[in-house]
Amino acid sequence: MVRSLFNILSGRNTRQGLWGLPLLVALLISLWLTVETTQFATAENLFNLVAQAMPLIIAAIGQLVVVLIGGLDLSVGSVISFTTAVLALDQPAIVLIPAVFLLAAFIGLINGLAITRFNVHPIIATLSTQYIVLGITRILRPVSGGTVPEIVIDAVSGSFLGIPYPVFWGIVVILAAWKLLYGSRYGLHLFAIGGGIASGAESAARNFGVSDRRNIILAYVVCSCFAAVAGVFLAGRIVSGDPNVGLLFELDTVTAVALGGTQLSGGIGGLHGTVIGALVMALLANGMNLANVSPFVQTAIKGGILLAVVGLQSRKKMGL
Amino acid sequence: MAAVLANPITRRLLRIPPSYFVFLVLLATLWIARPNMLNLNIMGIFIRQIVPLGILVLGQLVVMRVKSIDLSGGGIILLINYFISSGSFPGASLPFFVMLALATGLVIGLFNGFMIGVRRVSAVIVTLAVSIILVGLVQFLSSGNPPGDVPKLFNDLYNTKFLSVPTPVLFWVLLTALVWLLLSRTVFGRYVASVGENAEAAHFSGVPVQRTVILAHTLAGLIAAIAALVQTGSIAVGSVRVGLDLPILAVAATILGGVVFGRGDGGVWGPFFGALCFALLFVVMTVLGIDEPGKLIAQGVIILGAAIFYGVRVRTP
Numbered sequence: 001m002v003r004s005l006f007n008i009l010s011g012r013n014t015r016q017g018l019w020g021l022p023l024l025v026a027l028l029i030s031l032w033l034t035v036e037t038t039q040f041a042t043a044e045n046l047f048n049l050v051a052q053a054m055p056l057i058i059a060a061i062g063q064l065v066v067v068l069i070g071g072l073d074l075s076v077g078s079v080i081s082f083t084t085a086v087l088a089l090d091q092p093a094i095v096l097i098p099a100v101f102l103l104a105a106f107i108g109l110i111n112g113l114a115i116t117r118f119n120v121h122p123i124i125a126t127l128s129t130q131y132i133v134l135g136i137t138r139i140l141r142p143v144s145g146g147t148v149p150e151i152v153i154d155a156v157s158g159s160f161l162g163i164p165y166p167v168f169w170g171i172v173v174i175l176a177a178w179k180l181l182y183g184s185r186y187g188l189h190l191f192a193i194g195g196g197i198a199s200g201a202e203s204a205a206r207n208f209g210v211s212d213r214r215n216i217i218l219a220y221v222v223c224s225c226f227a228a229v230a231g232v233f234l235a236g237r238i239v240s241g242d243p244n245v246g247l248l249f250e251l252d253t254v255t256a257v258a259l260g261g262t263q264l265s266g267g268i269g270g271l272h273g274t275v276i277g278a279l280v281m282a283l284l285a286n287g288m289n290l291a292n293v294s295p296f297v298q299t300a301i302k303g304g305i306l307l308a309v310v311g312l313q314s315r316k317k318m319g320l
Numbered sequence: 321m322a323a324v325l326a327n328p329i330t331r332r333l334l335r336i337p338p339s340y341f342v343f344l345v346l347l348a349t350l351w352i353a354r355p356n357m358l359n360l361n362i363m364g365i366f367i368r369q370i371v372p373l374g375i376l377v378l379g380q381l382v383v384m385r386v387k388s389i390d391l392s393g394g395g396i397i398l399l400i401n402y403f404i405s406s407g408s409f410p411g412a413s414l415p416f417f418v419m420l421a422l423a424t425g426l427v428i429g430l431f432n433g434f435m436i437g438v439r440r441v442s443a444v445i446v447t448l449a450v451s452i453i454l455v456g457l458v459q460f461l462s463s464g465n466p467p468g469d470v471p472k473l474f475n476d477l478y479n480t481k482f483l484s485v486p487t488p489v490l491f492w493v494l495l496t497a498l499v500w501l502l503l504s505r506t507v508f509g510r511y512v513a514s515v516g517e518n519a520e521a522a523h524f525s526g527v528p529v530q531r532t533v534i535l536a537h538t539l540a541g542l543i544a545a546i547a548a549l550v551q552t553g554s555i556a557v558g559s560v561r562v563g564l565d566l567p568i569l570a571v572a573a574t575i576l577g578g579v580v581f582g583r584g585d586g587g588v589w590g591p592f593f594g595a596l597c598f599a600l601l602f603v604v605m606t607v608l609g610i611d612e613p614g615k616l617i618a619q620g621v622i623i624l625g626a627a628i629f630y631g632v633r634v635r636t637p
Contacts, residue, residue: 072442072444114624114627114628114631118627118628118631118632119630119631119632120624120627120628120630120631121580121627123389123444124571124575124580124623124624124627125624125627127568127571127620127623128619128620128621128622128623128624128627129620129624130620131568131616131617131619131620131623132616132617132620132621132624133620134613134616134620135613135614135615135616135617135618135619135620136613136617137613138612138613138616139613139614142613248452251448251449251452254445258445264442264445294460296456296457296459296460296464297456297457297460298456299452299455299456299459300452300453300454300455300456300457300460301456302452303448303449303450303451303452303453303456304449304453306445306448306449306452307435307441307445307446307449307450307453310441310442310445310446310449311435311439311441311446313441314440315440315441315442316440317440318387318388318436318437318440318519318529318530318533320387320388320389320442320443320444
């Protein structure tokens with residue numbers, strides 16, 4: 001009992017990565033905020049917190065899928081901005097919503113094809129699509145504005161039985177991701193490919209008959225689609241298109257994923273860790289806002305956390 | 321496809337860094353669209369603007385030769401610009417600022433090198449995080465407003481000409497030649513080449529891999545500091561946004577120059593022309609009336625195109 005608890009806290013003997021410690025951190029921050037401030041432990045603030053954290057949670061789950069195969073998607077932020085810009089195009093929702101996901105899947109497809117077929121490093125491939133998508137977003141919507149279809153706004157702002165819709169978004173997305181990662185053959189393949197890449201035997205999964213190229217391409221498509229879901233959610237929250245709303249999101253998602261104990265070299269990590277990591281980020285933002293910390297310093301602190309968390313991960317590879 | 325790639329002529333063509341082709345294409349475009357732009361005075365002004373990028377590219381190519389990357393240049397440039405323009409060192413002389421900038425670059429570069437070489441953290445994450453921290457700090461210290469003015473001496477130096485060629489351009493060419501000598505004529509250059517080719521093999525052949533990576537990043541930090549000084553001279557005011565897109569452009573120019581994580585036949589001059597390409601690209605885009613979003617898209621397409629060009633080249637047996 002004690003031993004297994006220790007193993008969870010130290011992340012030993014597990015493919016889920018180190019997620020016990022972030023959970024402890026999240027609980028400690030919540031405890032501290034409850035004691036220090038009166039506003040924190042109210043139902044209203046907690047629901048607010050969930051709604052604030054939701055885009056990051058959704059996008060971070062997408063990032064997790066890519067990180068598990070040893071990749072990295074830096075285009076997440078621009079896909080989110082792009083989604084809000086497309087949703088605010090003043091077209092009927094029945095056209096816009098499928099279009100958003102098709103476009104996101106297409107961006108993911110380009111990333112995946114460039115990486116697997118043309119041997120481009122994931123960081124370079126996604127960096128360049130980030131710029132292309134950002135440019136297209138700026139053409140569609142140079143400054144924030146426009147109106148998002150009613151149905152998207154309603155889906156985010158309503159409530160059911162006193163529980164706001166964002167909570168249900170969270171449940172649905174996490175269940176879908178759970179099914180994808182742990183309840184499907186695809187999830188198993190992701191871990192197999194990632195484990196091989198992390199240990200330096202990139203053909204390991206292929207030798208067991210797992211089509212690595214197709215699965216890697218699919219991982220980038222899945223990541224972009226999750227980013228699009230986050231974009232739809234954000235569009236409902238801000239009620240307009242905004243070309244800058246996804247700014248720095250790619251780094252926040254990477255921070256959340258790393259904070260949740262997922263190894264950036266691939267193969268080791270888990271959904272619960274990522275969700276916890278995203279929650280810790282949201283709690284920190286919430287706490288720093290309550291403590292009146294300047295937004296610029298908040299950015300710096302986020303960078304520091306990213307640096308510290310990734311600095312503590314051990315990996316064999318040097319460089320990228 | 322495979323047959324075309326296996327053709328000896330195609331293979332020889334694929335070995336030439338893409339930057340030379342792009343440079344020629346852009347030059348031809350400009351020559352057709354606006355022939356009167358192509359005189360030494362006008363081009364000198366445009367090329368002069370690209371010098372900070374060109375200098376940053378030199379650092380970028382050294383780290384990319386050892387299969388690493390440095391995206392912290394934006395933060396370094398912003399911080400040094402803040403040091404010079406905020407007036408926190410009243411009455412300081414030019415040598416003092418140069419020393420301060422170099423020390424800053426050295427410390428940040430050393431830190432990057434330590435994290436990447438010793439702690440083995442992903443280079444993208446480290447350098448991006450460092451950049452974010454520095455940008456956040458500078459914006460906090462200046463509360464989001466441009467700090468102040470740069471001592472006049474900086475801009476005066478930047479505006480000088482030598483035999484009708486702007487001095488910054490000469491300085492850039494000189495630095496490029498120095499880095500070229502460093503990489504092709506010294507032991508350190510050999511180390512860089514072998515680490516980039518295969519770090520494991522280099523380690524077993526007695527190459528100090530860790531030290532080489534740390535040194536490469538320190539050098540990149542120093543070069544970024546030099547780029548920051550030139551950039552500060554060029555804009556002549558304090559800014560909280562200056563140079564933030566330069567690291568990405570530097571990566572793009574380096575990839576365009578045929579150096580992609582490890583090998584590179586272009587060496588130093590491929591990326592040199594890569595940076596020149598961006599100077600020309602911005603001229604062409606301005607001439608054709610394409611604004612900011614179009615430039616972003618062009619950057620992305622160029623990076624992706626050059627990387628695919630390289631990827632295809634590696635694939636061929």
